Amino acid sequence: MHRLYSIFIFFAFFCNISHSQNSLKIDFEFVNFGDDNNDHRKKYQSILKHKKSYFISTEIPEANSSKKDSNGVIIEYKNIEKFTNEYVFSKNTKLNSPKGMCIVKEALFIADIDRLVIFDIETGNFKYQINFSNHSQSIYDLAKINDSTIIISAIDKGVLFELNINTQEVCELGIQKIPGITALYYENYDSLLYCGSIGDKKTNGQILKIDLKSGKCTVLNKDAGRCYGILKFKNYLIYTTWDEGSDIPNLYTLPIGSSKASSWEMPEGTWAKNWGNKPHMRQPCIFVISKESKHSADIYIPDNKMGVIYQVNIEEVK
Numbered sequence: 001m002h003r004l005y006s007i008f009i010f011f012a013f014f015c016n017i018s019h020s021q022n023s024l025k026i027d028f029e030f031v032n033f034g035d036d037n038n039d040h041r042k043k044y045q046s047i048l049k050h051k052k053s054y055f056i057s058t059e060i061p062e063a064n065s066s067k068k069d070s071n072g073v074i075i076e077y078k079n080i081e082k083f084t085n086e087y088v089f090s091k092n093t094k095l096n097s098p099k100g101m102c103i104v105k106e107a108l109f110i111a112d113i114d115r116l117v118i119f120d121i122e123t124g125n126f127k128y129q130i131n132f133s134n135h136s137q138s139i140y141d142l143a144k145i146n147d148s149t150i151i152i153s154a155i156d157k158g159v160l161f162e163l164n165i166n167t168q169e170v171c172e173l174g175i176q177k178i179p180g181i182t183a184l185y186y187e188n189y190d191s192l193l194y195c196g197s198i199g200d201k202k203t204n205g206q207i208l209k210i211d212l213k214s215g216k217c218t219v220l221n222k223d224a225g226r227c228y229g230i231l232k233f234k235n236y237l238i239y240t241t242w243d244e245g246s247d248i249p250n251l252y253t254l255p256i257g258s259s260k261a262s263s264w265e266m267p268e269g270t271w272a273k274n275w276g277n278k279p280h281m282r283q284p285c286i287f288v289i290s291k292e293s294k295h296s297a298d299i300y301i302p303d304n305k306m307g308v309i310y311q312v313n314i315e316e317v318k
Helices: 271-275
Strands: 008-011 022-031 043-050 053-059 072-079 084-087 098-104 107-112 115-120 126-131 139-146 149-154 159-164 169-172 181-187 192-197 207-211 217-221 227-233 236-241 251-255 288-292 296-303 308-317
Touching: 043 098, 043 288, 043 296, 053 098, 053 296, 072 098, 072 107, 098 149, 107 139, 115 139, 139 181, 149 181, 159 181, 192 227, 227 288, 227 296
Parallel strands: 098 139, 181 227
Antiparallel strands: 008 022, 022 308, 043 053, 053 072, 072 084, 098 107, 107 115, 115 126, 139 149, 149 159, 159 169, 181 192, 192 207, 207 217, 227 236, 236 251, 288 296, 296 308
16 A cells, blocks of 8 residues: 555545535545554544534554553644644543544534543543443444534444433433434534434445434435535535445435435546555544635545545535
């Protein structure tokens, strides 16, 4: 595999899909953060933006994502243009397999196997933790609903939990079970929670919409593959999937109101071809919008397998 250095490597590439009178244009870039001999060895799990910083949950390559081996860490990039980084959140508290994150009242909440670990977002100091072992052994993603409520996905139980931050009370959300539920994205203006799942031995992964006011759960795509990250841009849901050893595309857009998703492939001839077969992301996970304008957005997508981060520009065009 060719090593990447702290620069953007740009590959012009785009496809179009129809949606009303608009369509999407997508460009792929590849980004390597920091020291090639250090960050490149990480197993990225998720990325979160806060002000001018980016927080990335990760593990060392030897880590087992289901074991409490203290091999997890949170990386903070304070200056993304200069790719400077600091390991700030594991100084005094060990993490195991940190995954989804959210920020509530200047506190960073981190899903870590069977607990939530909370740090002060400004100082990196440990605040407290909430034990989830009686509820789940595999919590994955977090969605902030308001300043007192977080929704947590539990892969092993196929359910969502609601946490009252003030009382630390945890209760199961009263909806149908969703096998292998993973990724979460909350649309606060209409109380809609968008979810992705990886399914189980009997079912495939799905893309779903949950109305938190009524509790109604709607399947938007019943054959989505194994989804590990989801967000919404304009009138589209964007989600990533991966299956070990597969060369299928793993970036998808799903127009709101449609059940048919469109896949996006990387351009042929990129350095990714050195991995064998068609170039594609290996294990994309929880991702984030880095900046958004009226008709476009830049998205950072971590790759758990390769230890790189992809920048994807999505533009809505007439």
